[in-house]
Amino acid sequence: MNMLVDGEWRTDAYESTNDDGEFDRQETSFRNWVEADPDAEFPAESGRYHLYVSYACPWAHRTLVTRALRGLEDVVSVDVVDPYRAEDGWQFTPGKDGTTPDSQNGFDYLREAYVKADPEFTGRVTVPVLWDKERETIVNNESEEVMRMLDTAFDEFANDATLYPEGKRDEIDETIDAIYEPINNGVYRAGFAGSQDAYENAVSELFDALDHWEEVLADQRYLCGDALTEADVCLFTTLVRFDDVYHTHFKCNVRKIAEYPNLWNYLKELYQLPGVSETVRMDHIREHYYRTHPDINPKRIVAVGPNHDFEADHDRDRIAGGPPRELAGLSAD
Numbered sequence: 001m002n003m004l005v006d007g008e009w010r011t012d013a014y015e016s017t018n019d020d021g022e023f024d025r026q027e028t029s030f031r032n033w034v035e036a037d038p039d040a041e042f043p044a045e046s047g048r049y050h051l052y053v054s055y056a057c058p059w060a061h062r063t064l065v066t067r068a069l070r071g072l073e074d075v076v077s078v079d080v081v082d083p084y085r086a087e088d089g090w091q092f093t094p095g096k097d098g099t100t101p102d103s104q105n106g107f108d109y110l111r112e113a114y115v116k117a118d119p120e121f122t123g124r125v126t127v128p129v130l131w132d133k134e135r136e137t138i139v140n141n142e143s144e145e146v147m148r149m150l151d152t153a154f155d156e157f158a159n160d161a162t163l164y165p166e167g168k169r170d171e172i173d174e175t176i177d178a179i180y181e182p183i184n185n186g187v188y189r190a191g192f193a194g195s196q197d198a199y200e201n202a203v204s205e206l207f208d209a210l211d212h213w214e215e216v217l218a219d220q221r222y223l224c225g226d227a228l229t230e231a232d233v234c235l236f237t238t239l240v241r242f243d244d245v246y247h248t249h250f251k252c253n254v255r256k257i258a259e260y261p262n263l264w265n266y267l268k269e270l271y272q273l274p275g276v277s278e279t280v281r282m283d284h285i286r287e288h289y290y291r292t293h294p295d296i297n298p299k300r301i302v303a304v305g306p307n308h309d310f311e312a313d314h315d316r317d318r319i320a321g322g323p324p325r326e327l328a329g330l331s332a333d
């Protein structure tokens with residue numbers, strides 16, 4: 001695998017599975033916070049912060065969905081890397097459909113932004129990255145924290161559709177934690193497993209968790225009750241990729257999401273919220289996964305199905321609750 005070591009790009013640097021063949025996800029390293037306080041080190045301001053993302057990445061996708069749901073498109077800018085991550089890591093390939101140049105630094109590779117932020121940086125070069133245009137540095141590259149900052153620090157510039165309402169915060173945090181290991185990271189633990197046991201454990205935990213949430217969603221609108229929250233954003237970005245890539249490429253093939261009536265309708269409802277469909281680029285998702293992991297898919301052939309219609313009607317209005325008023329009135333198209 002490829003990473004930076006003391007600011008130098010290395011292609012032979014680390015093992016991502018442990019001795020039992022289990023996938024180990026590394027900790028991210030830039031952990032500063034944007035705050036709604038003009039005296040903070042990183043104060044929330046319109047036009048000051050920038051996201052580097054890949055449309056392929058479920059972690060980066062959380063930040064894009066939050067930005068869309070809070071109406072922050074004109075407040076926080078975005079650049080999009082090439083979905084295909086080759087030897088040199090995430091790359092800017094303007095001209096390829098759906099990608100952008102690096103509008104902030106003019107770099108060819110995302111790793112250059114990491115080195116600019118820390119010339120001695122050691123670690124993986126991951127998306128998402130929240131970049132501060134004023135200090136010219138990385139604020140944070142941990143998706144859960146970037147999502148939280150977009151949702152809570154920018155209220156002055158955002159709509160009122162908070163995804164982290166007071167009174168629900170503990171439950172939201174607990175739910176985000178509860179779905180992380182078996183579901184969000186579980187698909188990776190299955191896909192990158194280096195042993196049969198590690199794979200089977202991951203898959204069985206994954207489908208137990210999906211079965212559980214399928215039941216919860218039978219008579220509850222969202223993961224934490226009547227109101228849409230950050231926990232739903234976190235589940236959404238895994239569910240929307242599931243049948244196209246995790247089911248086949250990561251061998252998570254006990255069931256498809258489309259075979260779970262409640263999860264499937266819930267997924268369609270979230271997809272149809274204003275601004276969300278624009279954040280879903282299935283071409284980038286497919287290309288990234290099928291081409292970027294040659295140890296799993298050596299011929300790099302990109303699977304073409306299943307072409308779900310996420311715009312099809314959903315049945316979630318049968319359950320109490322619904323999207324926040326700010327979003328309910330807007331049409332998805």
Ligand SMILES: N[C@@H](CCC(=O)N[C@@H](CS)C(=O)NCC(=O)O)C(=O)O
Pocket residue numbers: 002027028056057058059060124125126127128141142143144
């Ligand atoms: N914990 C991080 C994980 C981010 C992450 O692993 N992103 C992947 C893309 S899906 C990445 O950039 N991987 C590059 C690499 O590992 O070299 C977060 O949630 O932000």
